[in-house]
Amino acid sequence: MEKTKVGIIGLGTVGSGVAKLLLDHGDRTARHAGRVLWLEKAAVRDLAKPRGCDLPDGILTDNVDQVIDDPEIEVVAQLIGGIEPARTLMLRLLKAGKDVVTANKALLAEHGPEIFDAARELGRSVAFEASVAGGIPIIANIGQCLSANQITSLHGILNGTSNFILSKMHDGDDYAAAVSEAQRLGFAETDPAMDVDGTDAAQKLAILAHLAFGARVDWGDIPRTGIDTLDVVDVRFAQEMGYKIKLLAVADLVESVSGQGGLELHVSPTLVRAGSPLAEVSGPFNAVRVDADAVGRLLFYGPGAGQMPTASAVVADLIDTAVGRTKLTFQTLELWSNRAARVSAAAYAGARGRFYFRAMVDDHPGVLAKVTQAFGDHDISIASVLQHEATSQGDPLPLVVMTHETTEGAAARACQEITRLDCVRTEPVRMWVRD
Amino acid sequence: MEKTKVGIIGLGTVGSGVAKLLLDHGDRTARHAGRVLWLEKAAVRDLAKPRGCDLPDGILTDNVDQVIDDPEIEVVAQLIGGIEPARTLMLRLLKAGKDVVTANKALLAEHGPEIFDAARELGRSVAFEASVAGGIPIIANIGQCLSANQITSLHGILNGTSNFILSKMHDGDDYAAAVSEAQRLGFAETDPAMDVDGTDAAQKLAILAHLAFGARVDWGDIPRTGIDTLDVVDVRFAQEMGYKIKLLAVADLVESVSGQGGLELHVSPTLVRAGSPLAEVSGPFNAVRVDADAVGRLLFYGPGAGQMPTASAVVADLIDTAVGRTKLTFQTLELWSNRAARVSAAAYAGARGRFYFRAMVDDHPGVLAKVTQAFGDHDISIASVLQHEATSQGDPLPLVVMTHETTEGAAARACQEITRLDCVRTEPVRMWVRD
Numbered sequence: 001m002e003k004t005k006v007g008i009i010g011l012g013t014v015g016s017g018v019a020k021l022l023l024d025h026g027d028r029t030a031r032h033a034g035r036v037l038w039l040e041k042a043a044v045r046d047l048a049k050p051r052g053c054d055l056p057d058g059i060l061t062d063n064v065d066q067v068i069d070d071p072e073i074e075v076v077a078q079l080i081g082g083i084e085p086a087r088t089l090m091l092r093l094l095k096a097g098k099d100v101v102t103a104n105k106a107l108l109a110e111h112g113p114e115i116f117d118a119a120r121e122l123g124r125s126v127a128f129e130a131s132v133a134g135g136i137p138i139i140a141n142i143g144q145c146l147s148a149n150q151i152t153s154l155h156g157i158l159n160g161t162s163n164f165i166l167s168k169m170h171d172g173d174d175y176a177a178a179v180s181e182a183q184r185l186g187f188a189e190t191d192p193a194m195d196v197d198g199t200d201a202a203q204k205l206a207i208l209a210h211l212a213f214g215a216r217v218d219w220g221d222i223p224r225t226g227i228d229t230l231d232v233v234d235v236r237f238a239q240e241m242g243y244k245i246k247l248l249a250v251a252d253l254v255e256s257v258s259g260q261g262g263l264e265l266h267v268s269p270t271l272v273r274a275g276s277p278l279a280e281v282s283g284p285f286n287a288v289r290v291d292a293d294a295v296g297r298l299l300f301y302g303p304g305a306g307q308m309p310t311a312s313a314v315v316a317d318l319i320d321t322a323v324g325r326t327k328l329t330f331q332t333l334e335l336w337s338n339r340a341a342r343v344s345a346a347a348y349a350g351a352r353g354r355f356y357f358r359a360m361v362d363d364h365p366g367v368l369a370k371v372t373q374a375f376g377d378h379d380i381s382i383a384s385v386l387q388h389e390a391t392s393q394g395d396p397l398p399l400v401v402m403t404h405e406t407t408e409g410a411a412a413r414a415c416q417e418i419t420r421l422d423c424v425r426t427e428p429v430r431m432w433v434r435d
Numbered sequence: 436m437e438k439t440k441v442g443i444i445g446l447g448t449v450g451s452g453v454a455k456l457l458l459d460h461g462d463r464t465a466r467h468a469g470r471v472l473w474l475e476k477a478a479v480r481d482l483a484k485p486r487g488c489d490l491p492d493g494i495l496t497d498n499v500d501q502v503i504d505d506p507e508i509e510v511v512a513q514l515i516g517g518i519e520p521a522r523t524l525m526l527r528l529l530k531a532g533k534d535v536v537t538a539n540k541a542l543l544a545e546h547g548p549e550i551f552d553a554a555r556e557l558g559r560s561v562a563f564e565a566s567v568a569g570g571i572p573i574i575a576n577i578g579q580c581l582s583a584n585q586i587t588s589l590h591g592i593l594n595g596t597s598n599f600i601l602s603k604m605h606d607g608d609d610y611a612a613a614v615s616e617a618q619r620l621g622f623a624e625t626d627p628a629m630d631v632d633g634t635d636a637a638q639k640l641a642i643l644a645h646l647a648f649g650a651r652v653d654w655g656d657i658p659r660t661g662i663d664t665l666d667v668v669d670v671r672f673a674q675e676m677g678y679k680i681k682l683l684a685v686a687d688l689v690e691s692v693s694g695q696g697g698l699e700l701h702v703s704p705t706l707v708r709a710g711s712p713l714a715e716v717s718g719p720f721n722a723v724r725v726d727a728d729a730v731g732r733l734l735f736y737g738p739g740a741g742q743m744p745t746a747s748a749v750v751a752d753l754i755d756t757a758v759g760r761t762k763l764t765f766q767t768l769e770l771w772s773n774r775a776a777r778v779s780a781a782a783y784a785g786a787r788g789r790f791y792f793r794a795m796v797d798d799h800p801g802v803l804a805k806v807t808q809a810f811g812d813h814d815i816s817i818a819s820v821l822q823h824e825a826t827s828q829g830d831p832l833p834l835v836v837m838t839h840e841t842t843e844g845a846a847a848r849a850c851q852e853i854t855r856l857d858c859v860r861t862e863p864v865r866m867w868v869r870d
Contacts, residue, residue: 021583021729032582034767129580135730137580144760145564145572147467148456148750277715277736294456294747295570298737301712302730312729315583323767325579325760332469332758 001030004322005040007067007098009089010079011060014103014130015042016052017311018077018318023053033319043067052307064089068096075321077101077314087111094124099326101317103130103310109203109219112210116335125330127317132204133158133286135309136302137316142212142290143333149292151212154251155434158204160284160304161188161195162227162247166235166269167282170244174232187284187305198224198247198267205249205267208288213253214334214342215263223348224267234358234429237386237400243271243356244279248434254346262346270432271356277301278434349409354383354435357403357411359418359428360396367423371399374421378414380406396425402433437470439757442502442533443477444524445514446495449538449565450477451487452746453512453753458488468754476502487742499524503531510756512536512749522546529559534761536752538565538745544638544654547645551770560765562752567639568593568721570744571737572751577647577725578768584727586647589686590869593639595719595739596623596630597662597682601670601704602717605679609667622719622740632661633682633702640684640702643723648688649769649777650698658783659702669793669864672821672835678706678791679714683869689781697781705867706791712736713869784844789818789870792838792846794853794863795831802858806834809856813849815841831860837868 006022008015022029022039030036042055043064061067067076068089076098080086086107091114093100100119102108108115108131119126129139133156142151157163164187168178179196182188194200199219206219227247238245248270254262272279277299281287286304291297303309320326334342361367368387375382381404390397403411411430419427441457443450457464457474465471477490478499496502502511503524511533515521521542526549528535535554537543543550543566554561564574568591577586592598599622603613614631617623629635634654641654662682673680683705689697707714712734716722721739726732738744755761769777796802803822810817816839825832838846846865854862 017729025583025585028585029583031769032767136733137576140575140580141572144755145575145751146747147754148460148464148747150460150463275715277712280710280712280715292747294452294743294750296738296741296744298571298735300733300735302733306731308729309731312581312583312727315729316580319582320579323763325763328758328760328763332467334466 002035003038004035004075005038005073006318007040007070007073007076008042008079009064009067009076011042011044011051011053012079013307014310014314015077015079017307018079018314019053019055021311021315023055029315029319033323035322037318037322040073041067041070068092073098075099075101075318077318079103079314081106083107083110087115090115091118094118094122097124099125099321101127101314101321103128103314105131105203105207109206112335119330125321125326127321127326128207129317130310130313132207133288134160134302134304134306135312136286136288136300136304137313138208138288138300139211141300142208144329146290146292146295149294151290151292152253153291154208154212154288155278156205156208156249156288157246157278157281157286158201158249158288158304159195159247160286161192162201163281163286163304164188164284165196166227166245166247169230169232169235170239175230196228197226201247201249201267205251205265209251209263209265210335211333213251213263214339215345216341217265217345221345222265222267225269227269230269231429233398234431237358237398238271238356241384241386241402242274243433244274245269245431246272246278246281248272248278248432253343261343263343264346264348264351266348266351268432270434273435276435349407349412351408352405353408354405354433355403355411356431356433357401357415357428359399360425361399362423362425363390363394363397364423368399370421370423371401371418374417375401375403375414377417378410380404380410380414436465438473439470439510440473440475440508441753442475442505442508442511443514444499444502444511446477446479446486446488447514448742449745449749450512450514452742453514453749454488454490456746456750458490464750464754468758470757472753472757475508476505478502503527508533510534510536510753512753514538514749516541518542518545522550525550526553529553529557532559534560534756536562536749536756538563538749540566540638540642544641547770554765560756560761562756562761563642564752565745565748567642568723569595569737569739569741570747571721571723571735571739572748573643573723573735574646576735577643579764581725581727581730584729586725586727587688588726589643589647589723590713591640591643591684591723592681592713592716592721593636593684593723593739594630594682595721596627597636598716598721598739599623599719600631601662601680601682604665604667604670605674610665631663633659636682636684636702640686640700644686644698644700645770646768648686648698649774650780651776652700652780656780657700657702660704662704665704666864668833669866672793672833673706673791676819676821676837677709678868679709680704680866681707681713681716683707683713683867688778696778698778699781699783699786701783701786703867705869708870711870784842784847786843787840788843789840789868790838790846791866791868792836792850792863794834795860796834797858797860798825798829798832799858803834805856805858806836806853809852810836810838810849812852813845815839815845815849
C-alpha cells in the first residue's frame with residue numbers, strides 16, 4: 001500500500017489527539033484513505049514537557065526544520081495557535097512544497113489573503129475543517145456538499161464556551177458562577193475573553209462568509225457583542241417569554257432597497273424561540289443552520305471543540321489531502337483574494353428583525369407612556385410588554401419590551417432616546433429576537 | 436473554462452429539478468466546479484409528456500442510446516426509479532465509459548454488488564448521495580468527512596412520508612386520515628406501501644450500514660416493522676409518558692458475549708424521549724444521528740425528499756464526479772463485494788433496550804398480576820405501568836407497560852406468553868423505547 005508521510009507541528013491538546021488517531025488507528029485510516037498515513041515527525045517547542053500521547057522513537061523533535069526540510073513529508077498538520085510563529089511556519093511549509101492542514105482560525109481570519117494566495121501560487125493546498133465548529137464538518141459541507149446551491153443564510157452557535165456558560169445561566173447561575181464552572185470543567189480558558197466577547201465567533205463567521213457567499217469581509221468589521229455583559233435577569237425574562245438566549249453568529253443574504261444583494265453579518269446574544277433546534281443546543285456544543293435555495297434548510301449539530309472532535313476534523317483533512325481531494329476542492333473554494341467579492345456587507349443599521357429591550361425605570365406614573373412613545377417616535381411597533389410589580393418601594397423596575405420587526409438602526413436610535421428619559425436609570429439592554 | 440458534458444436519463448420530478456439547476460444556475464455550478472457542467476442530452480420515455488422544465492432545442496430525446504452512445508457525455512444522472520430498466524441502463528452506461536450519478540436506493544440495495552463491482556472493474560464511479568436522506572449530504576459525511584472515525588451508531592429518521600404521517604398522528608389524526616393528508620400534500624404516493632411498511636427505510640439503512648461499518652447485509656434481512664399497523668392510541672400513550680413515536684432506522688455496533696463485534700440493525704416504530712433532537716424532527720424531514728469514536732455525537736437534519744432537495748444532492752454528485760473527487764473517494768468506499776465484511780449482523784433477539792407494551796385486557800381482578808408475572812418469568816423488570824379507568828363496563832382496557840432494559844428476544848417471548856393469557860384479548864403492541 002502506498003504511503004504518505006505526515007508531519008505535525010505542535011503537540012498540544014489537538015496535536016496529541018491527531019498523533020493518537022494516526023498511531024493507534026493507522027489501519028482504519030489506511031482503509032479510508034486507500035493509503036497509509038505515516039506519522040514521520042512531530043515538532044514541539046519543549047521536548048521535556050509531558051504529553052498525552054506516546055510517540056515511537058525518532059518522531060519527536062524540537063527542531064521544526066526537521067519537518068519543514070524533510071522532502072519526504074508531503075502533508076503537515078500545523079497545530080500551533082495564535083498568529084506568530086504560526087504564520088511564518090505556515091508560509092515556510094507551503095514554500096517547502098507541503099500541503100498544510102490547520103485548526104488555527106485566528107490565523108486564517110487575520111492573514112487569510114496572504115496564506116491562501118501563497119498556497120495557490122505555489123500549487124499547494126490549505127485545509128481548515130477544524131478551524132470552524134470543531135468536529136462538525138461544516139467546511140466540507142459548505143465548500144463541497146452544497147455546491148449545487150446558493151446559500152442564503154447561516155445561523156451558527158460557533159463558540160462552545162459561550163454556549164456552555166449560557167446553558168448554566170439558563171439553569172440559574174449568574175455570569176461569574178457560570179464562567180467558573182466552565183473553567184473548572186475545561187470548557188473555558190483561564191482568560192476566556194476571546195470566547196465570551198464574540199471575537200472567536202466573529203472570526204469563524206468571517207471564514208464561513210468567505211466560503212459560503214464569496215464575501216470579502218474582515219472579521220474585525222463584523223458587528224459583535226459577546227455574552228460578557230449579559231445579566232442573568234435577561235435570561236430569566238427571555239425564559240418567561242418562551243425564549244432562550246444564544247450567542248448567534250448570523251450571515252443573511254438580503255435584498256437591499258436598491259435591489260442589490262447585501263450580506264448582513266453580526267454576532268450577538270439573541271433570544272431564540274425555545275423548542276427551535278438552535279435554542280435546544282446546550283452545553284459546549286455547536287450547531288450551524290444553513291438555508292440554501294435548492295436544498296432548503298439543513299442543520300448540523302455536534303461538538304464544537306475538545307481534543308478528539310477537533311482531531312477528527314484534522315485527520316479527515318489529512319486524509320483528504322493525502323488522497324488528493326483537497327487539491328481538487330481547494331482550487332474552487334472562494335477564499336479571500338482569489339476572486340472579487342460577489343457580495344458586500346450590508347449596513348448593519350439596515351438589518352431587519354425583532355428586538356428585546358430591558359430598561360430599568362422609576363416606579364412612577366407615566367413611565368410606560370414615555371418609553372412606548374420613544375418606540376413610536378422611531379416607527380417601532382411593540383409586540384409585548386412585561387413589567388412585574390415592585391418588590392421594594394423606590395427601587396428601579398425592569399421594563400421589558402419586545403418589538404415587531406424593525407431595523408437595527410431604528411432600534412439603536414430608540415434605545416438612545418430611552419436612555420435620555422429622566423425616568424430611565426441606565427442605557428437599556430437590547431438583543432435580537434429570532435423565531 | 437473546461438466543459439464536462441452531462442446526460443440525464445429520466446425527467447420525472449428529480450430529473451426536472453436537476454435539469455433546472457444545470458440550466459438556470461450554470462454560472463454558479465461552474466464557479467463551484469471550476470468547469471462548466473453542460474447538459475447535452477436528456478432521455479425520456481415519452482416526448483409528449485408535459486414537464487416541469489423548459490429545455491433548449493436538441494437536448495430532449497426519447498432514444499436513450501443517444502445518451503449512452505455519445506462519447507462526449509462523461510457523466511450521466513440516471514434518475515429512473517425501480518429495478519428495470521434502471522439496472523440494465525446503469526450497467527450499459529458504465530460499460531460505455533460513463534460515470535454515473537443516481538438517486539435509486541432500491542436499485543443499489545437490491546443490485547449493489549453487481550453495479551459497484553462493474554463500476555470498479557471498468558474504472559468508473561457511481562455516486563449516490565441522493566439515494567439516502569434526500570438533501571442531507573449523509574453519504575459524503577459518512578464516506579468522507581468522518582473518515583478519521585469508527586462510527587459506532589447510526590439512528591436515522593430516513594423516511595419522510597412516515598415521519599409526516601407520524602407528525603399528523605401526534606396532532607391527533609388517526610392513521611388513515613394522516614395518510615390521506617400526506618397524499619393530498621404530495622408527501623405520500625398513491626400507494627405508500629414501501630414508505631410506510633419500513634421497506635424504504637430498510638433499504639437506506641442497508642446502504643448506510645455498508646458504508647459506515649463495512650457490513651455486508653441484504654436489506655431484506657433487516658428486521659423491520661412499519662407504521663402501517665400503528666394505532667393512534669399508542670401515540671397518545673407515548674405522549675402521555677413524555678415520548679414521541681418515530682420510525683427509527685437503527686444500526687448499533689455492539690460487543691457480543693463472545694467479545695466479537697456485531698451490528699444490530701432494525702427499522703421500527705420507536706418511542707423517543709420528547710425534547711431529544713430526533714423526537715423533534717417533524718413533518719417530512721429526515722435526520723441522522725451519528726456516534727463515532729473520535730468526534731462523538733453529530734446530528735444532521737434536513738429535507739428527506741422533494742424535487743429540489745434531491746436535485747441538490749444529485750448535482751453535488753455531478754460536480755464531484757466532473758471535478759474528479761468522486762473517482763478518488765469511490766475507490767475507498769466500503770461498498771458491497773469489494774471487501775470482506777468487517778462486521779456481521781448481530782442476532783436481533785440479543786439486541787438490548789427498553790420496550791413499550793400495550794395489551795388489551797379484561798377489566799377483572801388479578802389481570803395486572805398475571806401480566807406482570809409474565810414479564811417476571813422472562814427476567815424483565817417493569818419501569819412503569821399505565822392503566823386508566825374503564826369508560827364503559829365490560830370493554831377491554833388498555834394496559835401499558837414500560838420495561839427496563841432487556842433483550843428483544845425476552846420481550847418477544849414475554850409478548851407471546853401474555854398473548855396466551857385468558858384475560859388478554861389480542862397480541863400486545865410492542866415497540867422499542869429510546870431516551
